[in-house]
Each structure stands twice: as structure tokens, then as C-alpha cells.
Amino acid sequence: MPGLRRRLPPLTALVTFESAARLRSFTRAAAELGVTQAAVSRQVHLLETALGFPVFRRLHRRVELTENGRILANAASSALTLMADAIDEITDASAPDELVISASVGFSHFWLLPRISGFSREHPQFKLRIVAQDQLVDLGRGDADLTIRYGNGLWPDGRSILLFRDEVYPICSAEYLQAHGPIDTLDQLVRHPLIMHQSHDPVWTGWEAWLSAFGAAMPRRGAQMVCSSFTDSIYAALAGQGISLGWARLIPDLIAQRRLVRLTDHVARTSDGYHVVVPYRARPKASAELFLHWLSDRAAEAGSDPATSG
Structure with a gap:
């Protein structure tokens, strides 16, 4: 033959x-x-x-x-x-099971990476690969096993599970506040340099929308500094460059450490939230299922009120 x-x-x-x-x-x-x-x-x-x-x-x-x-x-x-x-x-x-997790740069840097060592300690048999980027990965193409996104939970490539919603308020470094404070009202706040994150995502709250929610207007001079990412805007605030908008779920450690302080009593609560999205294409593998349970537990531990007074 x-x-x-x-x-x-x-x-x-x-x-x-x-x-x-x-x-x-x-x-x-x-x-x-x-x-x-x-x-x-x-x-x-x-x-x-x-x-x-x-x-x-x-x-x-x-x-x-x-x-x-x-x-x-x-x-x-x-x-x-x-x-x-x-x-x-x-x-x-x-071969070891590799779990590919996608998240935005800000969520990965400030929330996920400081906590994910707990999952690795519980499940050392899994190899983790974190894809941190602000562009959406295509779950339908198998680019990731799970992705964490901010929005309304409606995406065509997967089913979403809500982790938590957020609160947005102005923040600055403790050193900046000590040198330039007090900053307790919006009238006082808008006289200071504002740090802006230039996002193309329409659900992301920027300075203009945040101030408008409280009947205030963006100063005519605009923002003093414009950053291309949320992460950069937070580091600019840490460096004493001015006042940025802080997303309470992403910066609790910096607030707790007093490296950043919250300003004014004004807080905007978001209707959208952070979701973990599971591809429609197949049943999640064992490592993804375990990570989902771990992530849900960490989200629940964060509590129902992310706001921390300054």
C-alpha cells in the first residue's frame, strides 16, 4: 500500500x-x-x-x-x-497550563498585579500571562482566556460578570495639598492645575463631564497637563504636578498609604462598571474557572463603598 x-x-x-x-x-x-x-x-x-x-x-x-x-x-x-x-x-x-488574562493598563497596574500573587500562591501549577493594553482584545480569536473591561457589560465576543462599579473624585499628592491647600470646594479646585487623561472611550469620565455633574464648568485655560493614559495621570499627580481624577477602585492602596489624598466632598458614582468577560467560543478551562472564583472573591472583599475620605 x-x-x-x-x-x-x-x-x-x-x-x-x-x-x-x-x-x-x-x-x-x-x-x-x-x-x-x-x-x-x-x-x-x-x-x-x-x-x-x-x-x-x-x-x-x-x-x-x-x-x-x-x-x-x-x-x-x-x-x-x-x-x-x-x-x-x-x-x-x-506542559503547564498557561492562563492568559487581558486588562487595561490602569486596572492591571493598580488593581490586578498588586493582588494576583495570591492566586499564584494558591495555584502554583498555572503559568500566568498578563496582557495589559487599553485596546480591546478579540476573545473570538482566542487572544485571551479572560479579559477585564470597563463598560456596560454588553460585548459581542463574551458573557460578562460584574465585579464592581466605581466612584470618581479629585485627588492630589499629600505634599501638593500641604503646599497649596486647603482645597475643599470646586471654586478652589478649578484654580489649580488639572491633570487630564485623554481617553477615547466614551464611558470614561473626564474633567469636563465630572465638573458638569456638579454644575461647574471646566476652566477656560483647560487642563494644565494632558496624559495619554490613566496610569500616567496618576503618576503625574504623585509627582505633584496638580490635581487628577482618581477612580476609587483603582487607587485604594495609594489612598490608604496617604501617597494620594482625596479633595472636596464631591464624588461621581458610575453607572458602568468593571466586568470580567468570558469568551463565548468554548467552556472556560479549569485554570480560568479557578481564576474567576478567585477574582470574584477579591472583588467582594473590596466592599460596597470604595470611597475613602482624604
Whole structure:
């Protein structure tokens, strides 16, 4: 009996065909495989040449499987899935389970990383990879096992579990307040340099929206310093550059340590909140399930009132 290598067409062409057949598109297959559409077309042509019959009908702006193509697509999908499952099983048995967690830079820096050593101590068998970025990762593409996001909880790529909502109030360093205080009213506050975080997220509360909530206006001179991230705005406040907006859930340690102090009695409570989002694509793996329980417990421990007086 001839060996498999002689009986099978080129495997690269077969894998490319499986993707194009499953997605019903050379363009989408190219995006999935990380190649050009022309490369997909060449591999499909190579496959058809090796087989001696067409596997696709080329129609106007779309393709469809021939009858032989449909039979081959079903077989290729089953065979490649079987191989992938076997590799997953072998990998799971021989390598540590890696849990990929995505979060914004601010949440990761100020809330998650100071606490996550507790999870590692409880579950040392898991390898953790933290992806800290303000752009949303695509859970549908498998870019992360879990992600923590701020918003209303409605995202198309996963189901969300509310961790907590937040409160926003002005903060500055203890040294700044000692040198320039007292700062107890909004009239006093707006005379000081304001530090602004320039966010493109419409649900994020900035100075203009925060002041407007209390009937006050942004000073005509605007913010004294504009930062590209929440993390930078907090470090600017720590450095004594002026007054920033503090999100109570993210800075409790800095408030408790008196490195930052809260100003005025004004506090804006957010209707949106921090959610952990689980992909729709599959049941969470064991490490993700354990992390969900751990994260929910830590969120519950934070209490129902994040505000801390200065």
C-alpha cells in the first residue's frame, strides 16, 4: 500500500483549503492564516492540480464548494480537528497550563498585579500571562482566556460578570495639598492645575463631564497637563504636578498609604462598571474557572463603598 505522503496532496494546500471551505471565502481564510488572498488562491489551485478536479466554483465575488469539494472539506475538517484535539491533549498533559488574562493598563497596574500573587500562591501549577493594553482584545480569536473591561457589560465576543462599579473624585499628592491647600470646594479646585487623561472611550469620565455633574464648568485655560493614559495621570499627580481624577477602585492602596489624598466632598458614582468577560467560543478551562472564583472573591472583599475620605 502506498504511504500517506504519496496518497495525500500537499498538506499546506489542504490546510489552506480547509480554512477557505469553512469560511466560504478566500479573503477571510487569508486573514485567519495570516497570508495574502493571492497565496490562498495559489494553494487552492495547487490542491486542485494535485487532485485533478476543482474543489470550488468561482462565482462573482464569492466561491462555493463543488460536490467533491464538499466531501473533501468535511473529511479535512474532521481530520484536522482530530489532530488538533490530540495535540491539545498531549500538550495539556506535558506542559503547564498557561492562563492568559487581558486588562487595561490602569486596572492591571493598580488593581490586578498588586493582588494576583495570591492566586499564584494558591495555584502554583498555572503559568500566568498578563496582557495589559487599553485596546480591546478579540476573545473570538482566542487572544485571551479572560479579559477585564470597563463598560456596560454588553460585548459581542463574551458573557460578562460584574465585579464592581466605581466612584470618581479629585485627588492630589499629600505634599501638593500641604503646599497649596486647603482645597475643599470646586471654586478652589478649578484654580489649580488639572491633570487630564485623554481617553477615547466614551464611558470614561473626564474633567469636563465630572465638573458638569456638579454644575461647574471646566476652566477656560483647560487642563494644565494632558496624559495619554490613566496610569500616567496618576503618576503625574504623585509627582505633584496638580490635581487628577482618581477612580476609587483603582487607587485604594495609594489612598490608604496617604501617597494620594482625596479633595472636596464631591464624588461621581458610575453607572458602568468593571466586568470580567468570558469568551463565548468554548467552556472556560479549569485554570480560568479557578481564576474567576478567585477574582470574584477579591472583588467582594473590596466592599460596597470604595470611597475613602482624604
